[in-house]
Amino acid sequence: MTQDINVKALKKNAFRQSKVRGETASRVRVPGGLVRAEDMVRIAQIAEDFGNGELFLTNRQGVEIPGIKLEDMPKVQERLKPIIEHAHINQEDTDHGYMASGTRNIVACPGKRLCPFGCYDTTAFAQRMDQAIFPNNRHVKVAFTGCSNDCAHVALNDFGIIGMTEPQYDPNRCVACGACVKYCQSRSVSALKLVNDKVVRDENKCIGCGVCVVYCPTRAWTRSKEHYFRVKIMGRTGKQNPRLAQDWLRWVDEDSIVKIVQNTYAYIDEYIDESKPEGKEHIGYIVDRTGFEEFCKWALKDVELGPKTQVAKRVYWDGKRYDRENELV
Amino acid sequence: MGYALGMDGFREVVGALAGQYRLWAPVLKVGEGRFTDTDVVRYDFVTSADEIEWHTRSDYAFKEILTPLSQTLFYFTDGQTTVPPADTRDVLVFLRACDLCALRRLDQVYQQSGPRSDWFYDRIRDHVRFALIGCPESQEDCFCVSMGSNVAPAGSYDLSVDFVAGTDGEPQVLMDVPAADLAALVAPRATAERDVEPAHVTENETKVTVPAEVPNSIYKSDIWAEYNARCIECGRCNFVCPTCTCYTMQDVFYTDNGKVGERRRVAASCMVDGYTNVAGGGQYRRTAGDRMRFKVLHKVYDFRRRFGYDMCVGCGRCTTVCPEYINFAAAVNKLADACAAEAAAATATKEGAGANA
Incomplete structure (x- = not known):
């Protein structure tokens, strides 16, 4: 029956x-x-x-x-x-199973607790974010990864949080062994070079992965006391227009990120197309409708970004539009 | 003369010493390790007892005061050179028994291995005194007992520091202060006068056997080959070693005025690529295995052949710091085993030859 x-x-x-x-x-x-x-x-x-x-x-x-x-x-x-x-999740009623399934489980790579390259405690930040946004029916995906290797595939999420450290250089401890330059080239983005037997860092190129710190044999390179993050936004999979998240903020702090993701729920409430199946819509489609500036206005409400934070004025996404054309050429 | 002090009295002593000396001591540098939110213990100048890491052996050795990692020897312009002024205020270095043994090696190389003493070394060395931190127990990877460097050489320190539990359970500091001028500073702050023998390690978990003789055939032994794959040639083992003394020179011409520049002396490592490069593109030791062989033999044999005692003091820093888990003590023991095997083979060959005759 x-x-x-x-x-x-x-x-x-x-x-x-x-x-x-x-x-x-x-x-x-x-x-x-x-x-x-x-x-x-x-x-x-x-x-x-x-x-x-x-x-x-x-x-x-x-x-x-x-x-x-x-x-x-x-x-x-x-x-x-x-x-x-x-699980230390934000749920007082524990007698009736998990509450709500719209906002997806927050993903994290092992981060600094295990990984030599992890730039922060991904688990702790994920749990903090969980507390901030659960339970919630809105379809939001947040993921945390310890460094730019992005083992957690955060680029497929609405908010992809990538750890950064700002390498601190003490020229008095540098012997020009070249390890940082070599490994930045082979494992990262070639942001370092030797000039007059001391290391010069291209601050624009540097992604704050910390590879130089890991490989420096003399502690000439150390990590910044502050933990920083790169935030990629509006990545998604799906049938219509899957696409990778793109860089929006870099050298941003943890508190600001929590606030931004929380703010985004108000933006969704304001602009979501309730006619979508089960009232769920990837935020990226909403952003496509409202324009990126409107999203920024809501997301950055009352957020005081630190002096080091860089904000992209424009963000461009790509990805195939399967709802328009999907013939192979 | 020896003294017992309460912690407050001891802090006063260190404060008073800081008034007369620049204090060079192991410091726990929070967050300055290789990995996120990991620490490192390395030397720095301090002004109080509480800044000093008393209990954990430093990752990097005290030698940076005498042989800085990077040091400008002089500046040059068209026809002139200028030696930058050095801070020659007296320094008191806090260090362990193995480090005091290492000091003898540093002095040997910089002051007694050539026709004249190294001027830049002497300039600092002449202003340094030493305070021994006692070792109540062995630390990770130490093998000082095997190397005979577990006890500070006689007359090598001016004061010592040991932390013990007092009879009342309160932490207490015991100090042996052979230097009369420093004893005058300690005595008024002490709770009692007593004989003090600095604590020293009598047994390490790690033990090594140093080969008495090393046959030339060890050059071709297969014990070195494993390091070709294991070692990443980062040089940490050398940079943290209290007895490594190698340096290289950098002549730097400033980019905005090619006539002006400076000569620097920086620490060098026999494990790092380029160390054996010579004019014409030659390179004597190309593989990590070759470099490991050179380093190990230098530490436990070649130095001895020239100066009569081994260079390695068994502090174990090279092992603890190695990112590839290469255990230096294990390497020495492999060498000893290989030497014993070679000797046995040689004896067998000789006996075999005798039997045939």
Whole structure:
């Protein structure tokens, strides 16, 4: 017998509508991709007890438990409770599963906790952002990556946050061994050169990846006390016009980024096309409609950018328009 | 004479020393390590006890006061040279037993290895005194006991510092102060006079065997080949070493006036590419394995052949700092094993030849 279930409510509760009638899958969100091992055991046990014994690892660092009978959802929610509590997410009611599924899980690479190149604590920033914007039905994707390698593929997100450090150079500790120049060339963007046996950094070219600091054998290069970020915006996948996010801000600070993403929700509320399926629309399409300047006006409201922050006056995206023409040439 | 001091009295002593000396000491540089939000301990000038990292061996050695990483020797114009003035105010260097042993090596190279002493070295060296930081226990990768540098040489320091728990449980500082002028400064701030022997390490987890003799055949041993793939030739092992003394010269002509410039002396590393380059494009040691062989033999054999004692003091900094986890002590032990094997093979060959005769 088909259960009388509100499928739309179910989806908002982070249960997927399965193609197998009568079944669902529970999505466990893992902000920043870091989950306690004991909670992973709990997730596995739910799969054993209520699912089909399998777990699916999602592209956005979630864990999906497939093969759950719809009638078991209340029991599954009960079992999700400790996992939600441990996730430190912004959700007071932990008795009814995950709230809302519009704003997607916040993705992060391992960052400085593990990676030698990570320029900041991606997990902590992802968790802070999670607190700031969850739960929310608006379709927003935010991702964090530790350095310009972009292992977290932040360029496919509405907001892609990339870590930067401003390399500090002490010429008195430099012996012109050339390691920084060599590795900047081979691993980064060739922003360094030796002039009169001391290193000169092209400040415009430098992407703040910190490779020079990692490879300097004498501590002539060190990291700035401040952590900086590059923000890429409005990347997306999808059927119509997939495209990579483009640089909007660089040398921006953490507080400003949180505020900007929060502000963006008001912009979405103002301009979203509610006729879109399930009231969801990639922000980039809204920006295409309103113009980039209008987005900036809303996003930067009451944001005081630091003196080092550079802001792009224009941002241009590309990507194929499949809604116009997709014949191969 | 030895003294016991409370922490407040000790802070006063360091403050008083700072009034007479520039204090050169290990400092925990927060956030200045290779990786994000990691630290490094290296030497810097301080003015108080609380700025000094007393407990963790520095990553970079004290030698930077005597042989700066980069130093302008003189400026030159058309027909003139000018030596920049040096800060010759007295310096008190805080360092460990291995470092004081290393000092002997630095002096050997800069003052006693040629017809005359190095003028630039002497200019600073003549104004430096030394304060020993006791080592109650071995630190990571140290093998000072194997190298015989776990105890400060007699008469090598003017005062020592050890932190102990006092009888009342409060932290206490013990100081041995052989220098009478400094004892006069410590005594009024001490809680008691007593005999003090600076703490020293008696056993390290890491132990090395230094080969007594190294046959020339070791040059072709296959023990060096692994370093071709492992070593990235960054030179950290040399830059952090308290006994490495190599430098190179930079003659720099200012870009906006090619007639004016400066000559700099900067630290050099036998592991970094270019070290053995000679005129005409020659290069004596091209591979990391060759460079490793040169370095290891220099530290535990070649220096000894010339000066009668080994250069390496077993401080372990080179191992701790290596980004590729190359353990210098392991390299020395591999060398010792290879030397023993070569000697055994030579004996067997000799005996075999004898039997045939």
